[in-house]
Amino acid sequence: MRLDKMAQSMGVPETHFHPFGPGRAKIDPRYLETFSPPSFGREPSPLYVLVTGMTPTPLGEGKTTTSIGLSMALNRLGTRTVVTIRQPSMGPVFGIKGGGAGGGKSTIEPSDVLNLHLTGDVHAVGAAHNLLASAIDNEIHHGNRLEINPLTVGWPRVVDLNDRALRKVIVGLGGAANGSPRETRFDITVSSEVMAILALSTSYGDLIDRLGDIGFGLSRDGRLLKARDLEVEGAMAAVLREGFWPNLMSTSEGTPAIVHGSPFANIAHGNSSIIGDWVGLSGSDCVVTEAGFGADLGGEKFFDIKCRALGRGPDVAVLVATAKSLRMHGGLADTVAGRPIPEILDKSDVPSVRQGMQNLLRQISNVRRFHVPVVVAINAHPGDSPEEWNVIRDLSMEGGAEDAIVCTHFRDGGAGALELAERVREVCRLKKASYRPLYPDDLPVEEKIRTVAREMYGARDVTFSPKAKKSLADIERYGAAGFPVCIAKTWASLSHDPSQKGAPSDFLFPVEEIRYATGARFVTAIAGDIQTMPGLPSRPAYRRIRLTSGGNVEGVS
């Protein structure tokens, strides 16, 4: 379907549909008149489906592919469905991971456009972010009427690339004309609080307020200083004017995909934008949205951060798993960065799948703590055996899943996810979800962290470093007592230790640092070494990417 027809079918007025280059468009959301969750004024209320996953492995479980395949299958069944996903960062595209356009016969097209710039939203976020950074140093340089204490400035600069040399830098060298020397860092753009804000805002007014609320440091007498104090939030919002418009693209079967927002799933909340989901919910029967990393990370943040701001929860959660990744969680073999994936992982191995199911079972119970039913999607691989699938299905259903369905959408497109789609519709109809966040707003932040660590990760308790404790004492100053928490930990384990596969328990979860995102309105608790600026590998993907002299991109998918 052409994008304009697609938008029309979603109730987008012609005046609010704007092509932004071949294969992509933006929807100016100002035709949406009132923010009225949970049904957004619709009867029957549109279905809302979360796609989340087991604890990820370097093998790839196919969460994006499943989100796309499921949405295409639902459309085949006559349920008008929009899939909403995050926009990929260019960093991993040139690094190691490849793109974020799905795979096989379940993709978003054109994939090179999706993976390179798309419509420039990430660049716009970077420009808004760096404008604040420049304004801070400019204020210090020009008399510092705000009395910024330079040692307290926590606002980094950003770039949408992997660049390890920028992790720790000294700026302002070269004499007085260049400002004052100061140690700071560059993060990758998608980890910026501005990206989280873009993804969480429900209107321009909300966006402007949140940008103004960004706290960048303290004054010499200890007051929290905000972007508003520099009178820069208006210009930041102007830079983001069109970045706030959700991007519309097409799946490989011509159904609608909204690609908007790309916050990290550790340091930020890891979910596509609220405004994108709202556009989808307002103009379709169903929105399928994907959360980053496992159900303990992007999934938990979907429920505790995004759904809080969106004002509703999902009707069902689809948990993506593969036999191959379960084999790895079950201890069959491990991967080593830079080495080929052990071939043994490609072959059926029922005992290790059974062992690895500990991980999936914990993630099933994690989702169920939000009072939402779970359907497991078994993303089939050629080496899988029916015995493995039976183990996964039986144990999943014992563990509280409604069902576990084998899908072949990678090979077969939407046709390979029809059974999953039918089951998802059925569960929505029969099992009334009664979404509830994990903790109430008024629980002390320390207890919020403890609740997530215990109930999601399986920790015995949480330890707070002296630095974290000191920061926690500042909650009132940041006005953060009522904020949800956003825990930054490894994606590779339910615990804070990436080597712990399966379902670790009885460990102490070490919170080393607390940061306040006063614009995004969450408290970030950092456990372990969270890299906010990835590096490039020794054999970087950029070497394989080229433009032909005819103007076609090769090596990006």
Next chain:
Amino acid sequence: MRLDKMAQSMGVPETHFHPFGPGRAKIDPRYLETFSPPSFGREPSPLYVLVTGMTPTPLGEGKTTTSIGLSMALNRLGTRTVVTIRQPSMGPVFGIKGGGAGGGKSTIEPSDVLNLHLTGDVHAVGAAHNLLASAIDNEIHHGNRLEINPLTVGWPRVVDLNDRALRKVIVGLGGAANGSPRETRFDITVSSEVMAILALSTSYGDLIDRLGDIGFGLSRDGRLLKARDLEVEGAMAAVLREGFWPNLMSTSEGTPAIVHGSPFANIAHGNSSIIGDWVGLSGSDCVVTEAGFGADLGGEKFFDIKCRALGRGPDVAVLVATAKSLRMHGGLADTVAGRPIPEILDKSDVPSVRQGMQNLLRQISNVRRFHVPVVVAINAHPGDSPEEWNVIRDLSMEGGAEDAIVCTHFRDGGAGALELAERVREVCRLKKASYRPLYPDDLPVEEKIRTVAREMYGARDVTFSPKAKKSLADIERYGAAGFPVCIAKTWASLSHDPSQKGAPSDFLFPVEEIRYATGARFVTAIAGDIQTMPGLPSRPAYRRIRLTSGGNVEGVS
């Protein structure tokens, strides 16, 4: 006129016209089949008009406004005309200067879109540039098989903002995992060699070659290392795939404007893209293009760098002047940064205009050295007197201009530049330009620099610092003997000293540094303190910029 109709009238196939958001589109230039200057296969050959100017002042002479107004007037006269200008950088938009969309009734619309991102080309250039920077440090980090000597790496990083704290930085701090500490700098994106390459390339093949040719440093044994050695030029080109497509917008009178490329006019060559001009020349009767800063800077580089690559010169040059700026060059009053402009400059003062004409006369003779006829455009201001205009006209014509025409396009739009347009057409018809660059390709680079300094700037001779002399000895290593020179000096004077107004002479022009742009294929000679990363002022423009809650940008024009 709607942009799609506009493109159609320019012979752009429907398949190669792509809207990129409200009020802007891109033209995929792959329908242009052969690069065949000077007439690009057309009969009669399309007219090609350069708009350049007297030595600029902080008062603003209205070069962009005149380019737009003249193009609208030509269209009114039935000459189908496209205006081609550079895209503004966001740095000055948030700093002090305001935007680059023209002014009064001669503008490009929507001006906020033009001034903020447009279609993201500058961001794409920044990403391609920074990808190379990251690849360099990554190579050093991962074994350095290329034997890069880190002390010779001259490739900075870039950001499209004014940010003085980034002028000199140390990167790679924080231990071995973050690479090796190294002193480097950030420039503003538009000063990047990648931007110059984008603006000079005639095809994807040319773009890829030039990117591969970028020299970023030397090996331990003194070999020049290029982007190609890192196998990164293909990914850089992929990032620039759509950035290479010229942007189409509309003037305030609905005539076509191509806005593409934004190289600096000191450190780079300061002219809009060749591919944009080619699209214009292929589909209209006339292209009016603007060069940055005065005729000695962007003008000279237009002739010696852009026209060399384009394969043709202009039929006529329009030299923009104002009585007000001539009063200042004549010594009536000077401006001081951060202080209001002296009111005395607003009132007619024939003696100081007569004195200031020295500047305009030098610029007239500068353009005539390229064997191109000159028409002076007197951009009228309310305080001007007819006596002043008479002085300007009489002296201009004595000095070799074909005419000097008073224009009121700022107040009246195209109607205010009809006489100028008529005169421009007439000169094209009657005076055959015979464009010739200032120096031959095979003149030694040192002599090329000397030729420009003597013949354009009025210098008695050129001095080379020891550092510059040392670099000049490396010409063969850089394969740069046949390159044109790109001289970076202040825009505020014909000399290297911004305080020297009028037409200084008998001075020594001090070249302090030589850089080789092996991808852009020019040799940059730096004289004086050329800032490649501007700072923000004490009362930055971003404070006045805001987004309304209804989603409209205010304070950008």
